[in-house]
Amino acid sequence: MSVLVVVAVLAIVLVVAGVVWGIVALVRRQAYIRSIRERGWNFVNTPTWDSVARLSxxxxxxGFDRKPDDQISGVTAAGRSFQVIEYKSPYWSGWVGMVTLSRRLPELWITGGETTPRYGVLAQAVPAPPQLGPGWQVGTMDPAYAQETMSPQLCRQLTALAAGQPGVNLSIDGDQVVVLDPPRKDLDRLAPWLEQLGAIATSIDSTPLDRWIQPEPARRLTFYHHPDWNWIGVDDSLLQFAPVQRGGSNHRTSDVVRGRDGDGPPFVAFEHHWTTTRTESYTDSNGNTQTRTVTEHHSEPVLGFQLPVRMPPLTVGRKGLSRGIEFESAAFNKQFAVFAQDAKYAYDVIHPRQMEYLMAAQGRPFRIEQDWVWFSPGEHSQPAIAHCSLYLRGFLGRVPRFVWRNLGLPDTPYPAIESTPVG
Structure with a gap:
């Protein structure tokens, strides 16, 4: 038998095996979905954002790219609503199970056994109750809230939940008790697991926590610890005034976010996409010279903060080939290049205390153009926006009061803060 025949036979076998495997997987999936519905539960193949809109x-x-997928929902034996859903983002992917609480409460994090705290959590670690035993961790933004929530009854329920799985990764997210990695493949295990989760929710509901009730949030895509950020998605009108690349064609925006942090200036952040074309020559298989059109796709992150007044042009960036304005600090001059049309204005704004802040914060380059501050953030991401927001807030808070008054404001719009972002 020739080599070509062997290769052809193997290819056919692989194709047939793939088709058979696809059929088996489809049959198993349909049987799984049927079993879900036979229990009186609901199954949605492609859930909408409403399924996770209350979770932050x-x-x-x-992140910006968040994808809810297969969703199981229903009611526990005690009448408590639940859902088990697949969720994907750039920072995590997997399955999540949750049951509903009677109140919206602050975040609380409880981990035990073979698990680790979740990515991005900003809570403060506090001692776990001794009833839980070794290996448990508790995180909160307010230790008093954690102490009131971690009742002996809740500790018993958590211990019971941990007995049936290698690790527990649980949180309170608004009016939901959320646990990662539910046993969703085995419905005979999932049903009692949900009842255990319901018992945990009952323990929390029975604890007097009304003073911790949180307000109802707006129904929109939320950002962790940034309640005033709003997801826009697409807004190509931003390209009319933002300092983006103007060449090429097919200009568009994506992942547009607007918002602000506290008393800082409002911002707009997005990804700018465009294409360019060029003609190049090549030699074909016959040795003839041909030409072809090549299309290249480009993108750049854009991040701007709007100021309450127009300010003179000022650029603050890392030291490069251009020297910039020389300041009295040799250490600052070695790291930074500052450019301004008015050197005196630059000296007023970049004073010794400001230089110390800029060197400690190590922020991204930015330039002030009229009433906007435009950053070179390096990437379009939630951490980059948050870092630049805090960095700029610290910079503006150190601009002297007389500078703001010279610009026409009665006083500084940004009181001084001591926070210094790192990284």
């Missing part, structure tokens, strides 16, 4: 703590509330 990790793994939710982080």
């Amino acid at each position: 703590n990790p793994p939710f509330g982080i």
Whole structure:
């Protein structure tokens, strides 16, 4: 038998095996979905954003590309609503199970056994109750809230849940008790697991926590610890005034976010996409010279903060080939290049205390153009926006009061803060 015949036979076998495997997987999936519905539960192949709109703590509330997938929902024997859903983002992917609480409460994180805290969590670690035993961790933004929530009854329920799985990764997210990695493949295990989760929710509901009730949030895509950020998605009108690349064609925006942090300036952030074409020559298989059109796709992150008043042009960036304005600090001059049309204005704004801040914060380059501050963030991401927001807030808070008054404001719009972002 020739080599070509062997290769052809193997290819046919692989194709047939693939088709058979696809059929088996489809049959198994349909049987799984049928079993879900026979229990009185619902199954949605492609759930909408409403399925996770109320959730803002990790793994939710982080990143721009968030994808809910297969969803199981229903009611426990005690009448408590639940859902088990697949969720994917750039920072985490997997399955999540949750049951509903009677109140919206602050975030609380509880991990035990063979698990680790979730990516992006900003909570403070506090001592776990001794009833839980070794290996448990508790995180919160307010230790008093954690102490009131971690009742002996809740500790018993958590211990019971941990007995049936290698690790527990649980949180309170608004009016949901959320646990990662539910046993969703085995419905005979999933049903009692959900009842255990319901018992945990009952323990929390029975604890007097009304003073911790949180307000109802807007129904929109949320960002963890950034309640005033709003997801826009697409807004090509931004290209009319933002300092983007103007060459090429097919200009568009994606992942547009607007918002602000506290008393800082409002921002707009997005990814700018465009294409360019060029003609190149090549030699074909016959040795003839031909030409072809090549299309290249480009993108750049754009991040701008709007100021309450127009300011003179000023650029603050890393030291490069251009020297920039020389300041009295040799260490600052070695790291930074500052450019301004008015050197005196630059000296007023970049004073010794400001230089110390800029060197400590190590922020991204930025330039002030009229009433906007435009950053070179390096990437379009939630951490980059948050870092630049805090970095700029610290910079503006150190601009002297007389500078703002000279620009026409009665006083500084940004009181001084001591926070210094790192990285």
